[in-house]
Amino acid sequence: xxxxxxxxxxxxxxxxxxxxxxxxxxxxxxxxxxxxxxxxxxxxxxxxxxxxxxxxxxxxxxxxxxxxxxxxxxxxxxxxxxxxxxxxxxxxxxxxxxxxxxxxxxxxxxxxxxxxxxxxxxxxxxxxxxxxxxxxxxxxxxxxxxxxxxxxxxxxxxxxxxxxxxxxxxxxxxxxxxxxxxxxxxxxxxxxxxxxxxxxxxxxxxxxxxxxxxxxxxxxxxxxxxxxxxxxxxxxxxxxxxxxxxxxx
Numbered sequence: 001x002x003x004x005x006x007x008x009x010x011x012x013x014x015x016x017x018x019x020x021x022x023x024x025x026x027x028x029x030x031x032x033x034x035x036x037x038x039x040x041x042x043x044x045x046x047x048x049x050x051x052x053x054x055x056x057x058x059x060x061x062x063x064x065x066x067x068x069x070x071x072x073x074x075x076x077x078x079x080x081x082x083x084x085x086x087x088x089x090x091x092x093x094x095x096x097x098x099x100x101x102x103x104x105x106x107x108x109x110x111x112x113x114x115x116x117x118x119x120x121x122x123x124x125x126x127x128x129x130x131x132x133x134x135x136x137x138x139x140x141x142x143x144x145x146x147x148x149x150x151x152x153x154x155x156x157x158x159x160x161x162x163x164x165x166x167x168x169x170x171x172x173x174x175x176x177x178x179x180x181x182x183x184x185x186x187x188x189x190x191x192x193x194x195x196x197x198x199x200x201x202x203x204x205x206x207x208x209x210x211x212x213x214x215x216x217x218x219x220x221x222x223x224x225x226x227x228x229x230x231x232x233x234x235x236x237x238x239x240x241x242x243x244x245x246x247x248x249x
Contacts, residue, residue, distance in 0.1 A: 003232045007136070008177040011129050011164045016121045019128060027124045030131075033092055034085055034106040035066065041087025042067035046200040050207070051080050063111035074111040075214045078162075081107035083207030086154070091206075097138025097153065098146075103206040104158035105130035108213050109165045118169050126165040134161025137231070141242040147192060151241055155190020155205030160237075162213020172221060180216045182226020185237050187212040 019027075041047055051065060054076045061071030066081050085091050085103030092102040109126040112118070118126075137157040138146075146153055163184040167177045190205040220226065230236050 002229065004178055004181055004228055004230050005174065007133060007164075007231070008174045008181060011133065011168055011177050012172065012174045014125070014129060016125045019125065023128060024124060027127050030092065030102055030127065031106055034102040037088060037091045037103065038081055038085040038107070039067045040090065041084035044084070044087035044203070046203045047080060047084040047087055049200075050083055050204075054080055062115040064114060066107075074115045075211045075218075078107045078111040078210035078214055079207040081111065081207070082210035083203050086203050086206045094135050094138070097135045097157070098143035099134065099138045099153040099157055100206060101131050101134050101154075101158070101161060104154065104209045104213075105134060105161050105165055107207075108162040108210040109169065111210075112166050112169045112214060112217075116169055122169055126168045129168050130161040130165035132161075133164040134158055137161070137237070140231075141238060145242045149241065150192050152190035152192050152194075152202065152205050155209050156188045156241060158190075158206055158209030159184045159188050159212045159216070162210050163216045164213075166214045166217035167220070170217060170221060172217070176220050178228040179224070179226045180220035182228055182230045183219055183224060184213060184216040185226065185230035187216060188237065188241070 054072055059073040059076065063074045063077035064071055065077055066084065082103055085107060086100060091100045093100050105127055109123055109130060113123045134157050137160045138153045141157065143153055160181060163180045167180050194202045227233060231238060
């Protein structure tokens with residue numbers, strides 16, 4: 001079956017009214033949890049370095065940098081906010097997928113929602129869909145196999161969740177989301193080599209996933225195409241990033 005199309009259809013057609021009260025309340029908790037970790041993480045050196053660089057690039061002030069108050073283009077605000085959220089390793093984790101969704105999905109959703117002046121309901125739905133896609137990708141790719149090949153799931157799987165969130169806020173259709181997922185597959189990255197000697201790159205991964213999800217959405221909605229079999233294809237995510245055949249997770 002075409003899992004990429006199924007997932008794209010799910011993201012395009014799921015609506016806020018289908019969410020249970022429990023899911024909505026949990027999503028609000030997720031937002032608060034992320035904000036706490038990001039504000040604390042804003043004191044870390046890696047975040048200051050990244051923000052200094054992104055300020056230097058400049059660009060249209062669209063979305064807020066947390067704990068600092070200035071505005072950057074949405075992609076860059078998500079980049080620094082996502083990286084700050086992972087600074088102290090206090091952000092949420094889904095053990096079965098072995099990844100940190102909040103510090104990828106929430107900054108993407110906040111940045112795009114602020115730029116687009118989206119409603120609170122739009123924000124919550126985008127976060128729910130981002131969590132769902134990122135977690136499903138993490139389970140399907142099999143964390144143990146993924147780690148064995150040197151990949152960091154928060155970065156590699158996170159870009160798909162970020163893409164789902166960004167696309168939903170823009171109201172993209174099934175075809176557009178499938179193209180965006182296809183583009184995201186070429187931007188999926190995150191090396192576990194930071195474990196050797198220690199470095200700041202682990203903190204880079206969630207921010208990069210946030211940024212690249214927005215980039216994937218922006219390119220797709222302008223007509224840029226991506227492979228619409230990115231998850232299940234012969235050279236797709238599952239084959240390239242894992243030996244698992246658990247595509248239907």
